[in-house]
Amino acid sequence: MNLSRHRIFGFVAAIAVLTGLIGAASFPALERHYMRQQAAQDAVPLKLAVESLRATLDRYAPLPALIGERPQLSALLLDPENLTLRAVVNEDLRQTAATVKATDVYLMDISGRTVAAASYRDAGSYVDRNFSYQSYFNQALNGDLSSFSVYGTTTGERGYFYAAPVEEGERIVGVLAIKFNIAAFDSIWRGAQSDLMVIDRNDFVFMSSRPDWHFRAIRPLSDATLRLIAQNLQYPIDRIDILPITATPLSADAQLIDIEGAQPESFVRTSQRLTDLDWTMSSLTATRPATLNALNTLLIAGLMALLTLAALLAYLLKQTRQTEAMAQEQKAKRILEAAVVARTSDLQAALADLKQTQTDLIQAGKLSALGQMSAALSHEFNQPLAAVKSYADNAGAFLDRDRVPEARDNLDRISKMVDRMATISSHLRNFARRPQQATGPLLLNAVIQDALAVVEMRLGSEGGEIIYDPPSNETWVTGGHVRLQQVIVNLINNALDAMEDQSHGQVTITVAGPTISVRDTGAGIDPDHVANIFDPFFTTKAPGKGLGLGLSISFNIVSDFGGVLSAQNHPDGGAVFTVTLQETTPKEVAAQ
Ligand code: ADP
Numbered sequence: 001m002n003l004s005r006h007r008i009f010g011f012v013a014a015i016a017v018l019t020g021l022i023g024a025a026s027f028p029a030l031e032r033h034y035m036r037q038q039a040a041q042d043a044v045p046l047k048l049a050v051e052s053l054r055a056t057l058d059r060y061a062p063l064p065a066l067i068g069e070r071p072q073l074s075a076l077l078l079d080p081e082n083l084t085l086r087a088v089v090n091e092d093l094r095q096t097a098a099t100v101k102a103t104d105v106y107l108m109d110i111s112g113r114t115v116a117a118a119s120y121r122d123a124g125s126y127v128d129r130n131f132s133y134q135s136y137f138n139q140a141l142n143g144d145l146s147s148f149s150v151y152g153t154t155t156g157e158r159g160y161f162y163a164a165p166v167e168e169g170e171r172i173v174g175v176l177a178i179k180f181n182i183a184a185f186d187s188i189w190r191g192a193q194s195d196l197m198v199i200d201r202n203d204f205v206f207m208s209s210r211p212d213w214h215f216r217a218i219r220p221l222s223d224a225t226l227r228l229i230a231q232n233l234q235y236p237i238d239r240i241d242i243l244p245i246t247a248t249p250l251s252a253d254a255q256l257i258d259i260e261g262a263q264p265e266s267f268v269r270t271s272q273r274l275t276d277l278d279w280t281m282s283s284l285t286a287t288r289p290a291t292l293n294a295l296n297t298l299l300i301a302g303l304m305a306l307l308t309l310a311a312l313l314a315y316l317l318k319q320t321r322q323t324e325a326m327a328q329e330q331k332a333k334r335i336l337e338a339a340v341v342a343r344t345s346d347l348q349a350a351l352a353d354l355k356q357t358q359t360d361l362i363q364a365g366k367l368s369a370l371g372q373m374s375a376a377l378s379h380e381f382n383q384p385l386a387a388v389k390s391y392a393d394n395a396g397a398f399l400d401r402d403r404v405p406e407a408r409d410n411l412d413r414i415s416k417m418v419d420r421m422a423t424i425s426s427h428l429r430n431f432a433r434r435p436q437q438a439t440g441p442l443l444l445n446a447v448i449q450d451a452l453a454v455v456e457m458r459l460g461s462e463g464g465e466i467i468y469d470p471p472s473n474e475t476w477v478t479g480g481h482v483r484l485q486q487v488i489v490n491l492i493n494n495a496l497d498a499m500e501d502q503s504h505g506q507v508t509i510t511v512a513g514p515t516i517s518v519r520d521t522g523a524g525i526d527p528d529h530v531a532n533i534f535d536p537f538f539t540t541k542a543p544g545k546g547l548g549l550g551l552s553i554s555f556n557i558v559s560d561f562g563g564v565l566s567a568q569n570h571p572d573g574g575a576v577f578t579v580t581l582q583e584t585t586p587k588e589v590a591a592q
Pocket of ligand 1: 494495496498520522523524525526529533538539540541545546547548549550551552575
């Protein structure tokens with residue numbers, strides 16, 4: 001693993017840590033979000049519960065005024081010692097209470113003393129008890145037709161009370177009160193998902209789906225408040241307790257509340273105020289679902305981040321691998337290129353060497369040819385020159401003695417020598433300048449016949465035999481008559497030269513298609529010389545016998561015709577020289 005991969009892992013790890021930190025940091029906000037969502041969900045059932053509570057309360061509000069209108073009540077209040085009437089009223093109130101399912105219905109005189117009560121037969125009956133301290137009593141006495149309050153008694157029973165004045169004409173003569181057990185309300189929200197609580201203006205919980213919250217205040221009560229409660233005997237002061245709550249606002253109507261205790265609890269509290277009663281009803285939903293939701297969301301986000309990071313990591317690693325591969329490829333390419341450059345320069349150097357060697361060889365070849373030529377020429381010319389010199393000396397000596405005929409004879413010899421040198425010179429000229437004479441279609445037999453006529457004279461003097469069987473059907477070939485004749489004469493002369501020491505030498509001339517073969521019965525070509533016989537000035541003959549130009553000139557002539565001159569030794573002995581020319585057609589002949 002190289003540095004850049006380390007860097008990638010570091011980078012991805014840093015992003016992972018950062019994502020983790022962001023997730024951790026955002027958790028509380030996310031949790032709050034789900035809490036607010038919970039509060040919004042709770043608002044609807046809470047509204048229904050508030051309406052249900054209000055409907056129940058309102059249903060019974062007119063009752064005390066209705067019952068208070070019964071004439072026997074005011075009659076009893078005016079005649080309190082009338083035991084018969086009292087018994088009638090007691091029974092009437094008992095039946096009424098049973099009908100409306102009230103805990104008690106009772107009649108008080110203006111001093112607050114209870115003169116008749118539905119519970120007249122019970123042990124803890126209200127009869128003769130004085131309730132002048134109760135606020136509902138005082139309100140009713142002041143003319144309030146539907147005074148209402150909530151009380152907790154020393155027994156821990158919570159009640160709510162309605163009261164109305166009992167009038168005789170325009171005069172208030174007493175108060176009729178009805179008490180309901182508030183526990184019946186607790187059932188309003190039975191089965192609800194959330195807990196509910198109702199607090200009064202002192203933040204005192206007097207209704208709740210949680211019995212353990214009854215008679216508890218959600219904030220410390222001031223001494224003045226406590227005094228007032230004690231005075232009115234509204235709640236059992238010895239049972240008043242604090243519900244230790246820490247509240248954090250979530251929205252206008254919602255809070256996060258933590259309740260301390262042996263088992264701490266947390267709730268989303270959604271509240272609605274009942275302004276006229278100065279009550280607040282709250283729904284309390286455990287925060288657990290919101291927390292779980294937040295955790296779930298974080299988990300999903302975390303997983304997605306992880307997947308994204310994994311993908312990113314894979315992508316970056318792939319990129320690195322590609323970059324590395326490319327770098328390696330580049331390196332390999334550079335090495336290869338360097339090798340190619342080195343090899344190329346080697347080759348160039350080798351090529352330069354080769355060229356130099358070739359140049360050197362050509363130079364050497366030229367020099368060797370020049371050397372051969374100089375040697376041949378000096379042989380060719382020195383001998384006649386030496387003869388010319390001695391003939392000239394002789395001619396001079398004969399002239400001194402007036403022996404003219406002898407002098408002339410020597411001068412004739414000089415003339416012959418000069419002719420011979422002129423012939424050599426013309427050979428050389430031919431060799432140096434190859435005149436571009438025209439070529440045309442020709443028939444081989446005619447050329448061979450002319451060549452044979454030239455060598456006939458030599459045959460006569462030296463012996464030797466030429467076998468030539470003219471072809472039955474002739475082939476037209478491309479060439480020049482005189483030059484091809486020169487070639488054939490040269491080949492026949494060479495063949496005769498090679499058989500000089502034989503008494504019965506034979507030269508066989510064959511024509512097959514465009515090919516002429518000249519075979520002799522001589523010693524054949526020395527294998528050491530095969531490669532050189534066509535070189536100019538190459539000869540194995542004695543000085544004055546050969547210039548070494550015959551085959552070289554012949555080779556060039558045949559090449560000029562587009563043909564090939566080749567030499568080989570015959571398996572049965574002797575040399576075979578073959579001239580192969582290009583075939584042509586009479587049509588082309590006509591065209592020319
Ligand atoms: P020259 O005849 O003047 O030597 P050529 O070029 O005609 O020059 O021949 C070159 C040489 O080739 C001869 O000196 C001889 O060695 C060899 N040569 C040519 N023809 C024959 C032949 N028919 N048999 C053997 N050797 C031959």
